[in-house]
Amino acid sequence: MGRRLIVTAIAGAGVAVVAGALLFVSGEQGSQAARSAPRMPAWEDPLTGQEVAQATAIASAGSRSHLAAGRIKLLYVERDDDKDVSDRRRADAYLYDYGSDRLIVRTVDLGRGTVVRETVARGVQPPPSKEEETTAAGLLLAHPGYGKVAREAYAGAGGGRLGSAADLGLRGLIFTPSGEKGPARQCEAHRCLRLFVRLPDGTWLDTSRLVVDLSAKKIHTLEW
Known part of the structure; x- marks a missing residue:
């Protein structure tokens, strides 16, 4: 007890x-x-990851079917720098419609959770996104001739068997034709990239005559 x-x-x-x-x-x-x-971000602060995700969801809401089909792609989201509304956090979402070759910019008010402005323009080509660079490289690899050359060059540079476009070091620049002849003239209206491909040994694949047409999903060869 x-x-x-x-x-x-x-x-x-x-x-x-x-x-x-x-x-x-x-x-x-x-x-x-x-x-x-956590401190609430000020107007001039970079967008947080949560804000980017929020702006992406809101800006994409009206284009989900086209986004799923690949006709429209979200390029990127940036902070809106309109100083007239510096008391509010806003973001600009850049989308490109490859079917009609239009750039769509939707401004999202992050506090209200709504699109407050939309602009649509043709002939305006912002820098390519990382996803577009990978898509362009995929089209290059899918080409029966150029794809074979790229894979052989990759293996010869010590990379072994090339698995996918994601294995390549990529840099893309917008291509604007200037007096070109042949199919590359379509890039006057289409969204086209000059693609630079870095190989495993630090050298670059010779793509100087190639243009990737993302609108037509084709590879054009420049006529020199």
């Missing part, structure tokens, strides 16, 4: 100690959380 009382007393003391420790830890964590509370 005495031993049982002693064990009970020790157990009770243990509970009290644990409870006190929990209160101490809880209070300490609470003060740390208060000290590390």
Whole structure:
């Protein structure tokens, strides 16, 4: 009986100690959380990852079927720098419609969660996105002639068997034709890239005469 009382007393003391420790830890964590509370981003701050995701979802809501079909692509999201509304956090989402060759820019008010402005233009070509560069490289690899050359060059540069376009070092620039003849003249209206491909040994694949037409999903050869 005495031993049982002693064990009970020790157990009770243990509970009290644990409870006190929990209160101490809880209070300490609470003060740390208060000290590390995230600061609301100011107008001039870069967009956070959460804001980019929010703007992407809102700007894409009206084009989901075309996005799923690949006709429209979201290029990127940037902070809106309109100083007339510097009291609000806004983002510009750039989308490109390859079916009609139109650039669509939707401005999202992040606080309200709505699109507050949309502009549509033809003949305006912003820099390519990383996804477009990979898409262009995929079209290059799918070409029966140029794809074979690219794979052989990759293997010869010590890269082994080329798995996909994602294995390549890529850089794309918008191609604007200037007096070109042949199919490359379509790039006056289409979205076209000059693609630069870096191989594993640091050399570059010779793509100087190639233009990737993302609108037509074709490779054009410049006539020199």
